[in-house]
Amino acid sequence: MPLISDLKPHLIWKYFEEILQIPRPSKKEGKIIAYLENFAIRNHFDFKKDAAGNILISKPSSKGFTKKKKIILQSHVDMVCEKNEDVRHDFDNDPIQAYVDDDWIKSKGTTLGADNGIGIAAQLAVLMDESLKHGPIECLFTVDEETGLTGASMLEPDFITGTILLNLDSEDEGELFIGCAGGADTIVRIPYLTKTINRNYLAYSISIKGLTGGHSGDDIHKGYGNSIKIISRILKSITQQFKIKLCLLQGGNLRNAIPREARATIAIKAKFEKSFLEYIENLTNEIKNELKSTEPNLYFAFEKVSIPELSMKKRYQYRLLNSLHACPNGVIEMSREIPGLVETSTNLASINFIDDNCIEVVTSQRSSYESAKKNISSQIESLFLLMSATVLITDTYPGWSPNTNSEILQITENTYEKLFTKKPVVRAIHAGLECGLFLKKYPWLDMVSFGPTIKGAHSPGERLEIDSVEKFWRLLTGILEKVPNV
Numbered sequence: 434m435p436l437i438s439d440l441k442p443h444l445i446w447k448y449f450e451e452i453l454q455i456p457r458p459s460k461k462e463g464k465i466i467a468y469l470e471n472f473a474i475r476n477h478f479d480f481k482k483d484a485a486g487n488i489l490i491s492k493p494s495s496k497g498f499t500k501k502k503k504i505i506l507q508s509h510v511d512m513v514c515e516k517n518e519d520v521r522h523d524f525d526n527d528p529i530q531a532y533v534d535d536d537w538i539k540s541k542g543t544t545l546g547a548d549n550g551i552g553i554a555a556q557l558a559v560l561m562d563e564s565l566k567h568g569p570i571e572c573l574f575t576v577d578e579e580t581g582l583t584g585a586s587m588l589e590p591d592f593i594t595g596t597i598l599l600n601l602d603s604e605d606e607g608e609l610f611i612g613c614a615g616g617a618d619t620i621v622r623i624p625y626l627t628k629t630i631n632r633n634y635l636a637y638s639i640s641i642k643g644l645t646g647g648h649s650g651d652d653i654h655k656g657y658g659n660s661i662k663i664i665s666r667i668l669k670s671i672t673q674q675f676k677i678k679l680c681l682l683q684g685g686n687l688r689n690a691i692p693r694e695a696r697a698t699i700a701i702k703a704k705f706e707k708s709f710l711e712y713i714e715n716l717t718n719e720i721k722n723e724l725k726s727t728e729p730n731l732y733f734a735f736e737k738v739s740i741p742e743l744s745m746k747k748r749y750q751y752r753l754l755n756s757l758h759a760c761p762n763g764v765i766e767m768s769r770e771i772p773g774l775v776e777t778s779t780n781l782a783s784i785n786f787i788d789d790n791c792i793e794v795v796t797s798q799r800s801s802y803e804s805a806k807k808n809i810s811s812q813i814e815s816l817f818l819l820m821s822a823t824v825l826i827t828d829t830y831p832g833w834s835p836n837t838n839s840e841i842l843q844i845t846e847n848t849y850e851k852l853f854t855k856k857p858v859v860r861a862i863h864a865g866l867e868c869g870l871f872l873k874k875y876p877w878l879d880m881v882s883f884g885p886t887i888k889g890a891h892s893p894g895e896r897l898e899i900d901s902v903e904k905f906w907r908l909l910t911g912i913l914e915k916v917p918n919v
Contacts, residue, residue, distance in 0.1 A: 435533050440899060442906050444558035445551070452550045454528040459511040459580040461525060462486060467555075468511065469574055476562060488574040489788045492560050494567060500918045501568020503595035504560060505878075506909075508552025509578030509604055509867065513687060513891045515871035516543040518642065518694055522894070538897040539908065547897040548890040549578070552601030552915030555909055567913035571595050577869055578602075579689060583827045584884065585867035588874055593597070593627040597841050599909070600868050604651065605892055606901035607853075609845055610882040612861030614650060614799040615806055615832035615869060616776075618688050621794040622787075622823040623756075625749035629742065630678060636698040636740040639667065639713070641684075643730035646693035646892035649780035650799050654690070654764050660684050660695035661781050663720060665757035667713065668697055672754060673707045675714055678744035679754070685783030688828075689865075690799045690891040692782060700744055703875040731801035743789075752820035753792065757784070760796070760816060765809055768801060768861075775863040777805045779813065799863060801832055831869040835861050840917070841879045853904065857883075883908065 437453075440446040457465040469488045480490040486905065488510075494501060514524035520542030522530075530541040538545065556572040559565065571593055571753070575584030581716045603610050641660045645652075661684040673676050677699045684695030691848035701709050717733040724731055762781045768774040777800040787793045796813055800806035806829075836842070849857040868880050885901035890893070 437531060437533060437538060440533075441559070442903060443613070444562055445466070445554050445906050447903060448557040449551055450553035450761055451530050452553055453546065453802070455742045456513050456525055456527065457578050458514045458524050460807060462510050462576045466576070467651050469510070472557065483587070483589055483592055486576040486585050487584045487588060487592065489592060490560060490572045490574075492570040492572070494569045495565065498566055498568045501916045502597055502919050503569040503571060504567070504913065505571045505598040506556045506591055506914050507571055507573040507575065507597035507598055507600050507867070508549045508556060509575045509584065510553060511579050512546035512548065513544050513579050513690060514685060515646070515690060515892055518892050521805065531765035533899070536899055538899060540895065542848060542893050544891065544893060545895040545897060547606065547887045547895060549602045551885060551897060551902065553889075555601055555906065558906070559909070559913070563836070565913060567908055568916050570913070575867060580687070582830045582865070582867055582870055585870040588871070590874065591861065593875065596877060596879060598868070598871060598878050598880045599841070599912065600866055600880060601634055601884055601909070602866060603862065603882045603884040604887040605815065606884070606886045606898070606904055608858040608860060608883070609842065609849070610862045611837070611842055611859060612801070613833045613840060613866040613868060614801050614863050615803055615830055616797060616799045616865045617810050617829040619796045619798060619810050620825045620827060620828050621796070621817045623753060623792040623794065623817070623820065624790055625753070626746045627743040627789065628746050630740060630744050631701055632680065634740060635703050635706060636680065636700045636738050638696060638698050638736045638738045639664065640694070640696040640734040641731070642734065643732045644692050644693040644728055645889070645894065646691050647889055648864060648891045649689045649691050649782065650778070650796055651862070653778045653780060653888065654775050655865065657691055658724050658728045658731060659762050659781055660692040661757065661784055662762050664697055665693040668699070668717055669715060669739070669754045669758045671699070671709065671713060673748070675701055675709050677701045680741040681719055681752045681786060682792070683785050685795075686781045687796050687891065688780075690782065691780060691890065698738060698741060700740060720891050747757055756817055756820050757794070761812060767804065771861055773859055774801070776801050777809055778863065779809050799865060801861065802831070813883065830865060831873055833866060833869040833872060838883065839879050844915050844917070845881050845883065845912055847907070848915055849908055850910055853905055
């Protein structure tokens with residue numbers, strides 16, 4: 434089996450392999466920031482860091498290219514930290530266990546971090562490759578993109594000085610992105626009361642595993658199952674049939690990932706055990722049949738467990754399960770202007786009992802239109818206000834409106850066509866990119882986003898296509914040479 438460091442182009446793979454060794458969860462990017470600072474010092478590049486932790490490393494123009502416009506290369510340094518439940522991995526300390534599998538780079542049961550580690554690697558390779566022809570370059574490395582776009586939102590007015598920005602955070606080779614959705618999180622805190630469970634009850638754990646998961650923007654239209662929606666459907670149904678008592682409900686992890694796993698602990702009267710097991714097996718088989726084309730690996734587990742001391746009081750359980758069952762999830766509206774583009778969506782991302790008397794539900798909304806984003810957030814707020822929950826709409830960020838007359842778009846299109854003898858696809862993306870925040874702070878920026886092919890981002894199935902990385906590198910370095918003069 435080949436090693437990652439054996440792949441070509443050598444420089445980009447060399448730095449990607451180094452980055453895989455460095456833990457970099459969102460909001461815990463100290464180790465990767467230190468790595469970038471040491472890189473700049475060791476190789477005698479000018480650099481600076483702002484209060485948020487963003488790093489800017491500068492490289493002067495190559496000989497004969499001093500009149501070129503200054504260009505900014507940008508990627509984020511944090512990664513989504515998701516793993517399968519049976520995998521032991523400490524994202525704060527352990528390196529990613531990556532390996533070559535035919536045409537792909539994969540990881541062992543965790544997210545790979547190619548989003549956006551391959552962008553970081555490309556920037557470092559550009560900084561170190563003395564054979565490239567280019568004008569002045571600023572390499573911008575931003576923090577906390579995945580859980581709030583904090584780095585981009587806290588950029589200072591004069592931190593970057595270039596007029597062209599290449600965002601290296603897209604995931605489909607051959608596609609150029611010139612617009613993205615804005616987003617927001619709607620966080621719900623639900624109070625509840627408990628009661629003691631009678632002795633004539635027994636308890637079962639219900640688990641959902643094997644779902645695909647994925648990016649809550651890029652993958653929201655693909656028909657993947659949402660573990661929280663599925664388990665709330667099951668719980669509502671068995672409550673109606675057997676008057677179960679809910680003791681525990683957990684599902685999902687990250688606001689920007691479609692939840693893959695969920696589990697609940699319920700109490701049921703012992704006399705109903707046999708009919709309960711028959712009923713739930715039939716119900717889960719129906720669900721598996723509904724999702725068989727998109728979720729072939731979905732499975733359910735039922736296990737008798739020790740009876741908990743407490744369960745939710747009936748009226749709180751009734752409100753919670755009905756609210757989760759009714760909560761919108763998935764595509765809300767498709768674009769009327771751009772065929773195939775999701776305009777507005779919402780993701781029921783996670784649910785957790787955060788203490789003995791409060792449940793937290795996190796949802797995330799995206800839309801190409803600020804008004805539509807606010808509207809779907811408001812709908813979810815209204816739903817949960819009906820059960821006396823506290824609702825906070827937070828972490829809002831703007832979209833990026835497409836500019837089809839962009840000079841750098843034309844340069845990128847022409848470069849791609851000359852390199853690969855075919856036209857790239859130009860489109861907007863339903864995911865959130867930092868470009869909307871950059872444009873709000875630096876309205877003169879001319880921007881385009883592109884990258885190699887990454888599948889399954891934000892899930893343990895994340896994988897990076899090897900051949901697409903070489904094309905990504907050739908396009909990036911080709912654009913640098915074609916940047917116009919000031």
